[in-house]
Every structure is written in C-alpha cells, then in structure tokens.
Amino acid sequence: DTGxxxxxxxxxxxxxxxxxxxxDPISEHNRLYWYRQTLGQGPEFLTYFQNEAQLEKxxxxxxxxxAERPKGSFSTLExxxxxxxxxxxxxxxxxxxxxxxxxxxxxGPGTRLTVL
Amino acid sequence: xxxxxxxxxxxxxVEKEDVTLxxxxxxxxxxxxxxxxxxxxxxxxxxxxxxxxxxxxxEISGRYSWNFQKSTSSFNFTITAxxxxxxxxxxxxxxxxxxxxxxxxxxxxxxxxxx
Numbered sequence: 001d002t003g004x005x006x007x008x009x010x011x012x013x014x015x016x017x018x019x020x021x022x023x024d025p026i027s028e029h030n031r032l033y034w035y036r037q038t039l040g041q042g043p044e045f046l047t048y049f050q051n052e053a054q055l056e057k058x059x060x061x062x063x064x065x066x067a068e069r070p071k072g073s074f075s076t077l078e079x080x081x082x083x084x085x086x087x088x089x090x091x092x093x094x095x096x097x098x099x100x101x102x103x104x105x106x107x108g109p110g111t112r113l114t115v116l
Numbered sequence: 117x118x119x120x121x122x123x124x125x126x127x128x129x130v131e132k133e134d135v136t137l138x139x140x141x142x143x144x145x146x147x148x149x150x151x152x153x154x155x156x157x158x159x160x161x162x163x164x165x166x167x168x169x170x171x172x173x174x175e176i177s178g179r180y181s182w183n184f185q186k187s188t189s190s191f192n193f194t195i196t197a198x199x200x201x202x203x204x205x206x207x208x209x210x211x212x213x214x215x216x217x218x219x220x221x222x223x224x225x226x227x228x229x230x231x
Contacts, residue, residue: 041223042209091161110160
C-alpha cells in the first residue's frame with residue numbers, strides 16, 4: 001500500500017493521560033499536514049511540516065499538543081493531559097512539490113481518539 | 117481570512133436524480149486553489165478535484181462536473197444520475213498560496229441517495 005497510513009486507528013484513553021499518534025506519508029511527499037475533525041464538522045488545520053521543519057501551527061494547537069517530523073519522513077502528534085474535548089478524528093495528509101506546481105493533499109484513514 | 121461555506125447540510129435524492137452541491141468561498145488572495153473531497157462512511161477523505169484561481173474552465177469527469185465562477189465566489193459540484201454509492205459527506209475546501217497551502221474546509225454536505 002503506497003497511501004498515507006496512520007497508527008493507531010482507534011485510541012481510547014482516560015482524561016489526563018498522554019497519547020501519541022503516528023503518520024507515515026506517501027514516500028516521495030515532502031509536506032505533511034495534521035487536521036482534526038469533530039463529529040459533523042469539516043476537518044480543521046492543526047499544523048504542517050515541509051521536510052522536518054514545522055512551518056505553521058494553528059491556534060487550535062494548544063501547548064498540550066506537540067508534533068514532530070524528526071527525519072522528514074513519518075510524523076508524530078502527541079497530546080499531553082488529554083481532555084474530553086480532545087475527542088475527535090485526527091487526520092494526516094501529505095503532498096509533494098514538483099517545481100512550482102501545487103499538489104493535492106492525500107489523506108490517511110485517521111486516528112479516532114476517545115477521551116473518557 | 118479564508119472561509120468556505122456549504123449551506124446545504126443534508127440532501128436526500130432518489131437514485132438517478134441529478135444533484136448539485138453548493139460551495140461559496142471567501143479569500144483575499146489572488147492565487148488560491150479549490151477542492152472537493154468525498155468522505156464515505158468508512159471515514160477516509162478521497163480527493164475528487166482541484167481547481168486553481170486562474171482556471172475558470174468547468175470540468176466534467178464521468179458523472180461528476182464542477183462549475184467554478186469567480187464572479188460569485190462559487191465552486192459547485194453536480195452529480196448526474198446519482199447512485200447509491202454516491203452517498204457520503206462531501207467537503208469543499210480552499211487553500212491560499214500565501215498560507216502554506218493548508219486547507220480550509222466547509223462544514224460538509226451529507227448526500228443520501230436512496231434506491
């Protein structure tokens with residue numbers, strides 16, 4: 001499978017616990033994005049990387065959230081001291097850059113987080 | 117600030133009917149991109165189409181067609197002869213070249229196609 005993969009697909013945790021999600025982008029893509037989607041809403045941008053550099057973070061990304069892409073390949077999103085409001089689907093997407101062309105973002109299956 | 121509005125939250129049609137999903141956007145950039153994504157019950161977002169702001173040509177792909185009108189800031193999506201497999205949530209999205217190409221999504225339109 002050469003698409004975007006995410007692990008785990010589902011995560012149930014208790015309030016106050018830390019969780020970490022992983023995203024493996026399409027191998028030749030150098031941009032990686034994280035989005036959050038709550039029930040009945042469209043995805044909302046959280047942050048993105050170009051190679052290993054984190055270039056932008058949304059105001060939605062509180063200081064309990066941290067994302068890394070240490071070698072410019074896979075990325076991790078960690079949520080510390082989870083709250084019930086963090087319950088959502090966390091989506092990862094990747095895109096490539098070819099010269100000055102814009103490349104569409106391809107999404108992974110998401111990680112559904114439930115905070116009890 | 118960029119914004120995407122999908123006024124229709126839910127549409128129900130009978131198989132073989134044509135259906136149009138509306139999308140209106142706001143942006144201050146002159147260079148931007150518009151997208152449609154499909155999210156079936158399985159949950160994974162599937163890319164359907166991208167349009168850049170300099171290309172107002174309408175596009176047809178099989179039963180799908182898209183109408184981009186800069187004058188009304190709209191990018192509507194029509195499915196001709198709908199099928200049950202078209203049932204999904206459809207999202208319109210916008211990205212500005214000056215904003216790192218992050219996507220701003222509309223709230224989505226849930227399409228239900230009944231047999």
